[in-house]
Amino acid sequence: LHYSIAVIPGDGIGPEVMDEGLKVLKAIEESHGGVRFANDVMDWNCNYYLKHGKMMPDNGLDTLKDYDLILLGAVGAPGVPDHISVWELILPIRRAFQQYVNLRPVKLLKGLESPLRYKNHADLDFVVVRENTEGEYSNMGGRMHQGTPYELAVQNNVFTRYGTERILKYAYSLAEKRPKKRLTAATKSNGINHSMPFWDEIVKEVNQEHPGITTNLYHIDALAAYFITRPEEFDVVVASNLFGDILTDLGAAIVGGLGLAPSANINPERKFPSMFEPIHGSAPDIAGKGIANPIAQIWSLSMMMDHLDLPEISSVIMNAIEQVLLDGKVLTPDLGGKATTRELGDEIVRQIYQA
Amino acid sequence: LHYSIAVIPGDGIGPEVMDEGLKVLKAIEESHGGVRFANDVMDWNCNYYLKHGKMMPDNGLDTLKDYDLILLGAVGAPGVPDHISVWELILPIRRAFQQYVNLRPVKLLKGLESPLRYKNHADLDFVVVRENTEGEYSNMGGRMHQGTPYELAVQNNVFTRYGTERILKYAYSLAEKRPKKRLTAATKSNGINHSMPFWDEIVKEVNQEHPGITTNLYHIDALAAYFITRPEEFDVVVASNLFGDILTDLGAAIVGGLGLAPSANINPERKFPSMFEPIHGSAPDIAGKGIANPIAQIWSLSMMMDHLDLPEISSVIMNAIEQVLLDGKVLTPDLGGKATTRELGDEIVRQIYQA
Ligand SMILES: CC(C)[C@H](C(=O)O)[C@@H](O)C(=O)O
């Protein structure tokens, strides 16, 4: 089993956590004879932008297309507006490669405590399926009457039947595989009167094909509150691009923080490479200090193994992470410890060799 | 001091909690010689819609205009699509009367515990200023190619300089009056590339006029997470219509639930009536059982008194609510008690007479 990976460490803490991710990949190769990863590291980031006026070379997407997988750290730096770093790197990759599923587990790992007083591990174990190519993230829109009191900006949310059906079908088929057989769809059709009623209709249509799945449509405001008050109710939560973005940061917060939250940008048809990345950003405030938590990055490798149909390796990685958390001796500051990024990474690697 | 109030109890638990609100108003009149409220109750709700094909009479807004204040319970019933009940009643009122400020405190009352394990009363005391007339809630948009695989829906977010400036100016002047002198603005300019960078620019412009206020611009996903991880940082949080909607339900969840969360829809120029309502909806699942928590409705009356520049009366109401919570003997089921809506209302009224 031989896989090629395009590695984009990015900015800020991106390269720091990526180093630990690459160590984990090497440990997997060495401890699991037979699987091999060929990594090429791309220097596409905000420095690259400051030098070349673009986030990646003109043929960047073409280059990536030939890899089996993409591994991303985090992108964004103080000198470069976010809407450049993101719109010229992350979003084009998600779209060009039809990575229309953004899969984000909300799961309280062993050894961790939720900040929610009355919730425990059994209460916090679900997955958010976020639409990843359209919706509220559209580059359609613009401004008028600049420089006058009548200036305005319009941004179009674009929901296609094609894009909405495919994400809902994916979410329902995921729900079929899980024990609770329950799907929750985020909406806001009481306030947003064109796109969201359309979304609701398609939820109801796709639901027809899955009579065994209990479906709830909750308005995003209430749903965000339910993440706090009754997370135990959820199994598969499906949401539009923006709503999924908000819910998954919130989800990360209730299971221990952004340093722990992974994501998989998946092209289910496998026509194009899928991309694996932590949910967190480049965190310029702690960059260079060597204290970033590498677990989100490493967990995203476990999601990559699932995508490759290597569930045993996926489990080896998760068990290693959980063992280190249970031991509680080598933790980064965000987890209440004093360890460095590297020390925590080394400890996870040690557990992988022991397994 | 004589005020006229248009009372719209609405649907579901709306009329139940409104009854308690009206009892509180009467108690205030009787215990505070000099202030008088003349209430007219409007039967505009989903039943009205089923009978007349509209949520309010054609001259409804004209009728309301002559009142000093509007008091709303909650609107929405299973037989009527939300986007009708809301778009034909609540939203037209907010817009016609230029209630462009939706003020929503996030404050842990005495006697209550936060579901956040490590947060206490000092950590949970801020206010969200939500834009209430434009942004993501626009009726601009539509559908094409219905009945084909190419169907799509477009919804326009409309941000005007006029609308954005006025809400930010209000938020900054509120921040000037508060001790922490800190303002947090919700954005998503990394993902939403026309409207949100425009919003950010205007934040920076208005910030120039308030050099004493520390300003943070946080992306909505991170900000939602920070409501869980570091709520103590916030003082005034200002947000667009949708972001404010999501943040305030989340805010309600971290201070004890939707049964407690009030709101004020304010026209700061006082050219038109302002409207006071709980954040919660009509809750059809518990309607008719007499167990709804009336505190959100009653707290919204305290906000009404602040709006009328009657801070002593506002405090009397809040002290009564907090005393009942501290006593902990007469609580509705959502607060862990067994009392009915009426019993909890009666207890608050008793405290008002005692004050
Ligand atoms: C009923 C609904 C449209 C409304 C809103 O989203 O504004 C409600 O959720 C609120 O927060 O007042």
Ligand SMILES: CC(C)[C@H](C(=O)O)[C@@H](O)C(=O)O
């Ligand atoms: C960087 C940003 C545009 C991105 C998003 O909103 O999709 C991030 O928040 C995420 O969740 O992956």
